[in-house]
Amino acid sequence: MPKQKKWIIASEPEQKMIHELSQSININPVLSKILLSRGISNFEEAKTFFRPSIEDCHDPFLMKDMPIAVERLIKALDNHESILVYGDYDVDGSTSVAMMYSFLKSYCKNLYYYIPDRYVEGYGISYKGIDYAKEKNCSLIISLDCGIKAIDKVDYANSENIDFIICDHHNPSEKLPQAVAVLDPKRKDCPYPFKELSGCGVGFKLIQAFCIQKEIPEHHAFELLDLVAISIAADIVAVTGENRILAFYGLEKINFNPRPGIKALIQASGLKEKITISNLVFQLGPRINAAGRIDHAHLAVRLLTAIHEDEALIIAENVSHKNTTRKDFDQNITSEALSTIEENTSMLSAKSTVLFNKNWHKGVIGIVASRCIEHHYRPTIIMTESNGKATGSARSVDGFDLYSAIESCKEYLEQFGGHKHAAGLTLAIDQIPSFAAAFEAVVQKNITEDQLIPKVKIDSYIEIDQITDKFYSILSQMDPFGPGNMQPVFAAKNLSVLGEPLILKEKHLKLTVKDRSGKNKITAIGFGMAEYKALIMNSNAFELAFTIQENHFNGLKSLQLYLKDIRID
Incomplete structure (x- = not known):
């Protein structure tokens, strides 16, 4: 029997508001309902949403320390100093380094970049990276997507007469590194109006500020938005406010140039x-x-x-x-991790999952943590051995503050960082049992039973005859989707299956559904949902939760439902 999910149906706006918005922008009431739930209630707000303007980006000089950062960068370029661009090894870090390096190479002859080795140095600023800067006679390091907690490392750089400009978006500690400038909208003393930039986004604001200060046409900065868009998508930051604008124009560049x-x-x-x-x-x-x-x-x-x-x-x-x-690593390690959980009675009844295996590949443990949550829905930490230490990636369930839970167990840790939904940590191997017990106790105390139930958040019920090309055309203009502006999820009831569903690759379900009238039908696909076949074949009526996407096959386009859940009426 498939695991039950809880459906959360969005509250219904007033019918008068739905009608007025539908009339003013000439769209289906279902789409108006979705817009209203996202704070869009009139023509002007809809225009801003559907047609983002680059002019609505915030002034980069509103960010704390930005004038100092720009002044130091200009000084380095004017004095022909060697500069090192330093970034993390994930997508946000890689795009950040590529962006800053691509931009500065036109202005700096002695420009280098550095990304730490995941397996040798681990996350963030490393002494080895600073020594590399010293070797190259760099007097300035620009760090991207990391550095906000690198107090000792920045002190070391200072002792070697190497300045730091930190561009980060992670939560800072009470004490900040003694860098020349610390750019992070999450600083408590930072007045920047938008707090959810990616690391690459913070680096972009430095480039934008530099262009303004030097009176360089800003399109030189906007040419880099393709990289910013990738960072926004991959780092799962909010696709609202300024991020929506940056992602919109970044996607435009990716698609056209x-x-x-x-x-x-x-x-x-x-x-x-x-x-x-x-x-x-x-x-x-x-x-x-x-x-x-x-x-x-x-x-x-x-x-x-x-x-x-x-x-x-x-x-x-x-x-x-x-x-x-x-x-391949991901699939094999996930299989091993799930087997470990399912063969251990005490782990099955726990409120958290903490697993360690010294042979697991460090590069995929974060992915494996997410995979485990798909099967056992609870906060999960997957660890492996690296440089004689246990290093782990943690992932959370909706609504549970993972970072705070890990912070409560910091006495067992040597290093940790991250945010509410995901985190990384390092500890001595002999501390794993104590940490796992402490983490489980914190989760037991703070998590609610409701947070342990996977949920499907549904924007609106819909009749399948309302799913037309025009409807989808407007729906697709709500893109770019992401946290804060998720792709709308719909539900339809009183459906039945037409013919026999197909099982694809032994795990995916493909079917055609029809409404009660029998006149309207549409195809649907449920990835990893093969186990639902018997359930729907033996049912007179069921409900589907789904997103709507365009399917391309043999040069033909058709609308298709991508299933989130199936519920028997």
Whole structure:
């Protein structure tokens, strides 16, 4: 029997408001309801939402320390100093480094970049990276997507007469590093109006501020928004406010004028239609990430900064090959992790999952944590051995503050960082049992039973005859989707199956459903939902929760339901 999910149906706006918005912008009442639930209630707000303007981006100089950062960067360039661009090894870090390096190379002859080795140095600023800057006679390091907690490392750099400009978006500690400038909208003393920029987004604001200060046409900065869009998608930051604007224009560049590396990546991914945020999350992002997971993220930066298409294609194929290797590791380790949970009675009854295996590949433990949550819905930490320590990736369930829970157990940890939904940590191997027990106790105390039930958030019920090409055309203009503006999920009731559903690759379900009248039908696909076949075959009526997407097959386009859940009426 498939695990039951809880359906959360969005509250219904007043009918008068739905009617007025539908009339003013000439759209279906179902779409008006969705817009109203996202704070859009009139023509002007709808215009801003559907037609984002780059002019609505915030002044970068509103960010704390921005004038100081720009002044220090200009000084470095004027004095022909050597500069090191330093970033993390994930997608946000790799795109950040590629963006900053691509921009500064026109202004700096002695420019280098550095990404730490995931397996040797671990996350964030490393002493080895600072020593590399020293070796190259760099007097300035610009860190991207990391550095906000690197107090000791920045002190070390200062002792070597190397300045730091930190561009980060993670939560800071009470004490900040003694850098020349610390750019992070999440600083308590930072008045910047939008707090949810990606690490790449913070770096972009530095570039934008530099262009303003030097009176360089801002389109030089906007040319980099393709990389910012990928970072926004892959780092799962809110796609609202300024991020929505940056992602919108970044996607426009990806679709109409992609840089050679992104063009090659699209080709290697086999994507032929318009690129969406979803493609960045599920096709391009994992390939970029695979470089740092399986080998070294330098490869991703080489790809994203490639000038010639031939070179980019070769690197893209290499990166795709590493992604295939990553998938193999992911599947095998997930299988081992699930077996460990299911063979241990005490783990099955726990409110959290903490697993350690010294042989698991460090590059995929975050993915494995997410996979485990799909089967056992609770906060999960997957750990492996690296440099004689236990290193782990943690993922949370909806509504539970993972970072706070880990912080409550910090006495067992040597290092940790992250946010409410995801985190990383390092500890001594002999501390694992104590940490696991403490973490379970914190979760037991703070998590609610409701938070342990997977949920499907549904925007609106809909009749399947309302799902038309015009409806989908307007719906697709709500893209870019992401946290804060998720792709709308619909539900339809009183449905039955037409013919016998198909099982694809032994795990996916494909079926055609019809409404009560029998006149309207549509195809649906449920990935990993093969176990539902018997249930719906033996049912007179059922409800579906789904998103709507365009299916492309043999040159033909059709609308199709992508299933989230099935519920028997």
